[in-house]
Amino acid sequence: MANMTEQNAKVLDFDYQIQQQDEAFPTLQILNNAGQLVDEETFNQSDISDDDLVAIMQRMILSRQLDIRSTKLAKQGRFGFFAPTAGQEASQMASSYAFKDDDWLFPGYRDIPEIVVKGWPIWKAILWSRGHAKGNEMTTEDGKPVNAWMPQIIIGAQYVEAAGTALGLKKRKQDAVAYTYTGDGGSSQGDFYEGINFASAYKANAVFFIQNNGYAISTPRKLQTAAQHLAAKGWASGLPSMVVDGNDPLAMYLAAKKARAWSVAGNGPVLIETLTNRLEPHSTAGDDPLRYREQSDIDEWWKREPLIRMRQFMTDKGIWDETKEQAYVDEVNALIDDQIKIADNIEKQKISDFIKNTLEVPSQAMQEQIDKFESEGK
């Protein structure tokens, strides 16, 4: 028997195939844990200005403070649903800094900070978490529309919706993209595949993020799929897909910026897997992480959280210090205090409003219900 061709040998060598997948997805990292540049050349080529660095740092601080305050309020029973974000600031805030006002954000329930920096007032986010209809307005303080969807509760649904908006932006020849976030768990959903595949088939303007934060509630990443890299799922749809150190603000910003530019130019969507970790419970509704992970693992990840390395890097650069940080923390907390007051003072919602918000023109039965509740002042 003649020897196999090299090509056929590769096709039939399954170990080789698995090894190939691993080699195909190196991790993008620019800033290491110690806050040192590991790729000076990429950084120098990136055009990240000192102002950008400060802005990214401020956004990450805003997110962290919002997280601390929201968790406290939740413990006091003054908040509704809240999904903590500590540890994911680079994945969320540095990536979203790469997008513009005209871009459309499709957030998951953990992506409240991304919507807030797009202009959604914190007081509305608080009301949304409490289920108050007034929080359901995706508008700025001055009533201007914010190009974002409500935080999505159904895992994966935002992916197919983002694909539709991405196609719409392409059809309208807009200089904008739709960008969306899900988790490692979310990347198992059918809608995840349908979303990336639709956007890819239409070469639509989209950037997809998988925030691989280690857990889907209690289910560890390794039980989600045997795929070695969640980013590899993008390849089946023909998209450029990459793995990024999700705790590295510089890598996250750069990856997102490049992906946006590529997509806006008409090349189709990009998929970005961010390697990060959720440092706190899944939500403030009573999840105890110690039922499914070790405290030592959590402690270890706290040492790798993104603010530490960004603080170090910027301090070494001479553009950041403790005083600046404290001043900004105070500023943000004063803002949050004001926002809580606004939220607390919003008029109680009415059942009649719920019904009015159901159809543009209510039916006879609905109108009867509206009249009844209104006559009772409800």
Add this chain to the structure above:
Amino acid sequence: MANKTYIAAIQEALDLALAKDDNTLIFGEDVGENGGVFRATDGLQAKFGEDRVFNTPLAESGIGGLAMGLATQNYRPIMEIQFFGFVFEVMDSIAGQMARTRYRFNNTRNMPIVVRSPYGGGTKTPEMHADNLEGLVAQVPGIRVVMPANPADAKGLLLSSIESNDPVVFLENLHLYRSLKGEVPEGYYTTPLDQAAIARQGDDISIIAYGGSVPVALKAADELAKQGINAEVVDLRTVSPIDIKTIGESVQKTGRVLVVQEAQRMAGIGATVMAEISERFILSLKAPIGRIAAPDSIYPFAQAENDWMIKADDVVEKAKEVVNYD
């Protein structure tokens, strides 16, 4: 006026909607060159281009999400679900997502989507294609469910659905597509949503039907007329929300009611109609409300459908029972 099939009336409405508003888009599986498996979109891609009428990858949830995202960009998507038996794949988009948009955005956003889909049976499709799942979607607040029973309504109601700023599930009766013809007015016109029609005047009994059960009820009414019973047929046209006013007027006139649906008896539209009548007009009733519905089994397919589906004879029988009750 021209005599047209139900499917031709639908095709004409889609054609007119595309011509009227550039924001109108049609997409789904095989709706392009092929014109849909039932040819409802026949010729529309050739006329309006692939930018307006296009095929999607084969994924219903993707189609639903696509519609929502496009609506976000001020398009008015008309999406096709090839058979309503496949609605489960896209149920989250329809019931969980688009229906809730107005509520979720505190009345600041519209969701002008039409979900077109063939439903019902009687055409010997394979398993899981034919189904009467209107009750399932009618239970969902924030969405309309429109089920025309004749070609003229199919055209006018479809154009109204496309103009609606709320999502509409527009259900087209599989069996009526080619078996039913009727006079269809020329040009662009709309038939108001949420309004029932009196399909036949009468004063002995009100037969309340919708979609594919209307022709069955009309056939039964003709037979009843021969036997000296003058039945009124109320065609609901929109099954969610239901036009209680028109039902009430008919019930108060006749005092006797028979509700007819193609769907299984359990839960569903007929049950809601009976409940509304009991709650509001019970003192006008001279007899218990009768009901004709399909058996509470899984929808059978192919040859088995014929035995299972409701028949005009059953309607005649039950109507006589209601009329003769005293």
